[in-house]
Every structure is written in structure tokens, then in C-alpha cells.
């Protein structure tokens with residue numbers, strides 16, 4: 128008999144009941160809550176006169192709507208100028224208080240983007256099932272957990288029953304073997320994977336990321352990769368346990384202690400796919416072939432290497448793709464065959480649950496150090512993922528590097544990743560963004576998002592247009608050259 | 615949840631692949647703490663020429679005359695015909711809430727994104743998956759015939775076209791049962807309360823570190 132995949136192992140450890148029709152009841156160990164997708168769930172509980180099943184399984188923090196300027200944040204919730212946003216954040220506070228759920232409120236140092244906060248607290252542990260009303264919950268799969276986004280009705284269902292109705296996914300393995308080139312990061316790996324398999328390539332699958340290039344990544348890098356599994360259509364992305372996982376978790380506030388820790392680690396070591404496990408699909412990518420990536424269109428699969436160019440819709444493989452390409456180029460204000468390095472930028476955003484952890488900020492700061500943001504850039508901002516990331520970055524002097532270079536240094540939150548707070552793009556503005564979605568209007572009505580890694584974003588801010596961070600790092604800044612005007 | 619048994623509805627074609635949930639309902643409307651009232655902002659960026667904001671009187675907003683749902687021939691449509699990977703992106707349940715509030719009860723496409731698929735069924739919307747070439751043909755028929763309606767029958771899992779052609783579709787038995795009877799998932803799950811408690815006790819005994827009170831209890 129073939130061995131089990133990591134996903135299969137985790138699935139059977141949480142299977143409460145399986146119905147004849149294949150639907151299963153799965154036990155949920157951790158639910159993370161934020162202000163946007165939880166109010167209607169709490170409302171539903173109240174209307175049906177139900178109580179949460181298990182309070183200690185839940186952890187909440189506001190992130191989507193919180194303002195990120197120092198001045199606004201100084202006022203706490205009162206600094207939220209938009210009355211509708213304010214009601215949402217207050218509703219989360221009230222619900223957590225009345226039901227007795229632990230919440231890191233707006234100015235708690237532990238507040239931040241829910242997918243940064245969970246792992247940082249050790250609230251995400253190997254062997255868990257983790258859910259959140261947010262599609263980037265796959266982030267937590269980096270710790271060998273089944274983690275995925277759910278809708279608000281499901282949030283209510285988990286609150287009320289500690290279980291989720293689910294169907295077992297198929298298994299896909301994406302193997303990235305070899306050594307990444309210098310300046311190539313986790314973000315580039317995952318963008319290259321999405322470019323290869325497409326935004327629906329992982330639909331119905333749990334994707335396990337494996338191979339030597341994945342094992343070489345830090346936990347931060349692994350979270351970046353799993354974070355974007357949903358952009359490849361997969362609700363679940365996950366990675367097996369190794370020393371890197373265990374070292375990261377040691378001494379985290381929610382992590383087990385003493386002999387509990389020893390017992391947990393012994394079991395966690397088993398949380399890897401068996402060598403003879405059967406995957407329904409395997410995709411292999413050579414790490415050496417991956418260069419720094421930049422998205423040019425309005426879907427994360429519309430991505431290419433920094434040395435590449437915008438495609439010509441006339442050369443698209445089929446009519447639907449041709450239509451999507453043409454519409455994307457029109458929306459993005461780009462010309463067919465335009466060089467990626469010729470795309471001029473107006474704003475730069477370093478942050479989001481994909482790239483706002485300490486390692487991301489270090490990578491960006493390394494590029495920004497001693498340089499200046501180009502005059503043509505209207506706004507370059509760095510938004511740490513949590514209060515604790517911010518504190519760490521400040522202890523390392525990264526905030527100084529950024530502000531001296533002309534970046535704004537902000538308070539933690541989702542910020543311009545989806546522009547629910549005041550941080551957004553104007554119509555037609557191009558933004559180099561370390562977030563995960565480049566959909567039309569995602570960062571503001573008419574805004575044009577280009578997805579990149581943190582070092583690439585910092586380099587783009589300095590140059591005013593995209594540049595190859597690998598040459599940039601070596602000191603060949605194309606600081607003064609002017610790219611040909613965009614279409 | 616609303617029951618869904620059978621729907622004979624006017625079809626509106628949305629000729630676009632990878633329609634994401636940001637497009638179905640833009641983020642500024644997610645600030646509501648209610649489940650209703652999203653219909654007027656369904657496909658907001660495509661439907662109106664200006665940028666919408668929550669709580670606005672939409673009657674004065676300039677409409678995009680090219681957008682399909684603004685064309686009089688599709689007024690009152692309850693079946694949406696669209697292209698592959700519909701509902702990708704964010705997990706927001708506001709997307710099916712908006713579709714439902716607008717009046718759509720059925721979406722027909724070659725494929726759907728996973729989270730959206732779950733969310734739609736939980737809100738009384740039936741998603742019908744048909745082959746890409748069948749979808750292409752339906753697009754042509756809808757565009758050529760004003761007042762084109764489809765008869766969608768969940769009980770028998772078939773869609774009947776005006777010419778009498780029958781298209782069969784798959785749907786999993788549990789979702790079908792819930793939709794036909796308008797059943798609330800939580801109530802159904804709580805019938806298994808005993809099984810959940812039993813599982814939980816075993817799980818806690820085997821892996822106490824997964825529970826906060828017991829993660830530190832045995833510290834030496």
C-alpha cells in the first residue's frame with residue numbers, strides 16, 4: 128500500500144464523521160477572526176441563541192479596516208475616520224467581549240494582520256486544522272497544518288460546532304528543486320508556480336510544496352509561498368515539518384511548554400508525506416529557472432520574469448485568453464511587447480500578509496539602505512504585519528533606513544493590500560506591491576497593481592520603474608536612466 | 615436558507631472568465647455588518663461609471679450602458695451564464711449575498727472557484743457546471759434570442775433549453791438535499807453533538823498541546 132501524504136495524515140487525525148455521500152465532519156483546532164467576515168456570523172449565533180462551542184480555539188484581531196498612520200492610530204478606534212469601518216471594528220470588539228473570545232485590539236502590540244499574528248503567537252501549530260474567514264488562511268499551512276479560508280456561514284458553523292463540513296481534496300505536490308539565484312525569493316517561487324499552473328490549476332487540490340528550494344526557505348518564506356496557494360486556486364497549501372518549523376515555534380506564547388513541548392515535537396516530526404505517498408498530480412520546477420517575477424496583468428497568473436515583456440494578445444493560445452489579455456492590457460495601460468523594466472511606477476507598497484514579516488522588511492531595507500526613493504514616486508510605504516514585527520524592525524533600525532530613503536513607515540494592518548482603509552491607489556496609478564492580488568480595483572478604483580517581492584519593490588521605488596534587483600544589489604542602479612514612456 | 619427546487623428563469627450572459635469576488639462585490643461594500651442589501655452593488659465597477667460607496671443612493675449614479683445587466687432585455691434575469699473559474703479570489707460571502715439579493719438563483723459556468731462554490735450553496739444559489747463547448751453554445755443561443763429562459767430542475771439535475779434540449783449536471787447529494795429542503799447546516803451538524811464531544815475528548819487526550827488550557831498544564 129502506498130504511503131500517506133501529509134494532507135491525508137492531517138485529514139484522518141481530524142475526521143469526526145464521514146457521511147455516505149463523501150461529506151465529512153472535520154474538527155477545527157483554531158479559528159482566527161477579523162472584523163470583516165465575522166459580524167454576520169456572531170449575529171447568526173445570537174439569532175439562533177447559540178454559544179461558541181469552545182472559546183479557547185478562537186483568536187481575534189482587527190486588521191482590514193485599521194488606519195496605518197501614526198497620528199490616526201494614536202487615537203485608537205477613534206482614529207478610524209470612516210464611520211462604517213469604525214462600526215465594523217467596534218462590532219468585533221463587542222462580539223469578542225460579550226462572547227468571551229480573546230482579541231488583540233487595535234493598539235495592542237500583538238495586533239496585526241491575522242495571518243502574521245497567528246504564527247507569531249504560536250497560535251498556529253503543526254498538526255492543527257486552522258480556519259479563518261479569509262482566503263489567505265493557507266499561509267498557516269507552512270507549519271504542516273490544514274489551513275484554509277471559509278465563508279461567513281462557515282465561520283458561524285465553526286463557532287457553533289467546532290467542526291466544518293468538508294470534502295477531502297485531491298493531493299498535488301509542487302516540487303521546487305535546486306538552489307535559488309541570489310536576489311530570488313519565496314515570492315518569486317510562488318509567482319512562478321502560479322504563472323505555470325494558472326489561477327485555477329490548483330482548484331480542488333491541497334498543494335504540498337516540497338523540494339530542496341522549499342526546505343531552504345525560512346518560516347517567513349514558507350508562509351509567503353503557502354499564502355498564495357489560493358491564487359493558484361488551491362484552498363490549502365502546506366509544507367512538512369523540519370527543524371526550521373520547530374525552531375521557529377519554540378517559546379512562542381501559545382506554543383506548548385515543558386514536557387508538553389517534548390511530546391508535541393516528537394509527534395510533529397511525523398508530519399511529513401511518506402516517501403512513497405501517492406499524489407494525484409506532481410509539478411516540478413527547477414529553482415535555477417526562476418528569476419525575479421513581476422505581474423503585468425489583472426490576474427496573478429499574468430506574470431513574467433523581470434527580463435521579460437508584456438505578452439501580445441494576438442499570440443494568445445485561445446480566444447478566452449486573448450480576450451483576457453486584451454482587457455488586462457487596456458486596464459493596465461500597457462502595450463503588447465512592452466519591456467517589464469519600462470513600466471513606470473507611481474506608488475510602492477511593501478506589506479500585506481504575503482510579505483510584511485521581519486525577513487521581508489530586512490530584504491527591502493537592504494536594497495533601500497543609503498539610497499533615495501525616485502522623485503517620480505508619489506508614495507512609497509512600508510506597513511509591518513504586526514505590532515511585534517514593527518517593534519523588531521525598529522530595534523534593528525530598519526525604520527530609519529526606510530524613512531531616510533523616503534519611505535513612509537506605518538502602523539500594522541492590511542492597508543493598501545485591499546484598500547479598505549484610507550490607503551489606496553488613484554485611477555490609472557501603477558503600484559509595485561508585495562501583496563497577493565492584482566485584480567481590477569483591488570488597491571483602489573482604477574488602480575494598477577504589479578505583484579513583486581519586497582526587494583524588487585524597494586528597488587522599483589528607488590529607480591521609479593521596475594529593475595532587476597540582482598543587478599541593482601550589485602550597485603548597477605539604473606537610477607538615472609529614463610525608460611521609454613509607457614503606452 | 616431559501617429552498618431551491620426548480621427555476622425557470624431569464625438568462626443573462628456575462629462573457630468573461632475568472633470573474634473574481636472583488637468584481638462581484640467590491641471591497642468598500644464589505645463594511646456592512648448585515649447580510650442583505652448588497653444587490654444594488656453587485657458588479658458595481660462594471661455596472662456604474664463612477665466609483666460607488668456604501669449607503670449611497672444608487673438611483674442617481676451613471677449606468678454603464680454596455681454592461682449586460684443594464685440592458686433592458688436582461689431585466690429580471692435569475693440565471694447567470696458565465697465563463698470558467700467564476701468566483702475566484704477572496705472568500706467573501708458577500709459575493710453570493712449580492713447575487714442572491716439581486717435576484718440570481720442559478721449560475722452556470724464551466725468551473726467555479728472552491729470557496730465560492732461552498733458559499734453559494736449555503737445561500738440558496740445553485741451552481742451548475744457544464745462543459746466548455748456546451749457553455750459556448752448557450753452563449754450563442756442567449757445572445758441570438760431575446761427572452762431566452764432556461765428551466766433548471768435540481769431534483770432531476772437537468773437544465774432544459776427552450777428548444778427542449780436536456781443538459782444533465784452533477785451536484786453532490788448532501789448539498790442537493792440541503793438546497794431542496796432549505797436546511798441549515800448548523801442544525802444538521804448539531805445532531806452529531808455526541809460524536810463531536812467524543813472525538814474532542816480523544817483528540818485532547820492524544821494531543822493536549824492543541825488546547826490552550828492543557829498546553830501548559832503538564833509543565834514540569
Ligand code: SF4
Nearest residue numbers: 263479480541544545
Ligand atoms: S493583507 Fe491583504 S490579503 Fe492579507 S488578509 Fe489583509 S487584505 Fe487579505
